[in-house]
Amino acid sequence: MKAFVVTAPKTFELQDVAPPIASAGEVIVRVNRVGICGTDVEIFNGSMPYLHDGQAKYPMRLGHEWTGAVISVGAGVDAKLIGRRFIGDVMLGCGKCKRCTTGRQHTCATRFEVGIRNGWSGALAEQLAIPARFLHEIPESFDDTIGALVEPAANAWRVADAAQAGPGKQILIWGTGTIGLMCAQFCIAMGATVHMVGKDPVTIKLAIEVGAKSAGEKMIEVDGGYDVVIDATFDREVPAKLVDLVEPGGRIVLIGLDNNSALIDSRKLVFKDITTIGILSGSPGLPHSIDFIKSGRVDPRIVVGATIGLDEVGDVFLGKRPAGAGVGPKILVNPSIL
Numbered sequence: 001m002k003a004f005v006v007t008a009p010k011t012f013e014l015q016d017v018a019p020p021i022a023s024a025g026e027v028i029v030r031v032n033r034v035g036i037c038g039t040d041v042e043i044f045n046g047s048m049p050y051l052h053d054g055q056a057k058y059p060m061r062l063g064h065e066w067t068g069a070v071i072s073v074g075a076g077v078d079a080k081l082i083g084r085r086f087i088g089d090v091m092l093g094c095g096k097c098k099r100c101t102t103g104r105q106h107t108c109a110t111r112f113e114v115g116i117r118n119g120w121s122g123a124l125a126e127q128l129a130i131p132a133r134f135l136h137e138i139p140e141s142f143d144d145t146i147g148a149l150v151e152p153a154a155n156a157w158r159v160a161d162a163a164q165a166g167p168g169k170q171i172l173i174w175g176t177g178t179i180g181l182m183c184a185q186f187c188i189a190m191g192a193t194v195h196m197v198g199k200d201p202v203t204i205k206l207a208i209e210v211g212a213k214s215a216g217e218k219m220i221e222v223d224g225g226y227d228v229v230i231d232a233t234f235d236r237e238v239p240a241k242l243v244d245l246v247e248p249g250g251r252i253v254l255i256g257l258d259n260n261s262a263l264i265d266s267r268k269l270v271f272k273d274i275t276t277i278g279i280l281s282g283s284p285g286l287p288h289s290i291d292f293i294k295s296g297r298v299d300p301r302i303v304v305g306a307t308i309g310l311d312e313v314g315d316v317f318l319g320k321r322p323a324g325a326g327v328g329p330k331i332l333v334n335p336s337i338l
């Protein structure tokens, strides 16, 4: 089968590789769609921190925001899964440690991260192996585009949940990329009022389309201030700024991640009585993401700019926009287009 492999920083090959074989407890999925995200770009560029502390090393097969159909099962897995459509958790915890048994398997010390950590091959390939216990079935009503967006949307659900988004809440989201836009969708669906700040006029326009009350390159002041501020950027300057912007007693939710540490003055958190929450993964949000999309409260497809084949992936990583791409920041890949 064909697989997109990163062999060194900014170096890639479309390789012919042996298809995976399901070990006990695993299934093999035919990948119908997979999204390219900021984490993938950082790994491609060689800047991702995991590459520097040994949690990841080249060659790597990227791709963790996937949807597909099960085509075979390993020992101990119900053959009735074959033919059904799923998405999968990115974080594959050991299942035995205290974190795994208390709902925090996404922080398991020995976890694999699909296409990211400890060498688990990702979904930028025709097929993918994954333990059956990490599958989530998607409803019939989901097309493949929605399927590939469930995982990033689950991150956004967790952000909105951590923000305690609801009626009466004024929320400022810094960053109008895919995750920022999806965070806005979930916060708005939960009843909050959202204002956004971004750098790109195109995605700033999308922010208004998803229902943000304001969006621009500069933030606006609102009566009563911001109860919650969310960092959805790759900008180390933003977190400290948000500490100054949030109302005393409010919340800061961090999902953005610069490759260098972002410094904040912890005294300000104390003096302002701020709750600060970091969101690593969508794992605990996956069922909620599916629910919100199924019920029509959120339709994440607006973030998609183009769907391409495996042969165009390298160009996208090198910074080229696919021909004919729309305005959405997210690029999806259909590995069966070769």
Ligand SMILES: [Zn+2]
Binding pocket: 037, 038, 039, 064, 065, 152
């Ligand atoms: Zn991602």
Ligand SMILES: [Zn+2]
Binding pocket: 093, 094, 095, 096, 097, 098, 099, 100, 105, 108, 109, 110
């Ligand atoms: Zn564990």
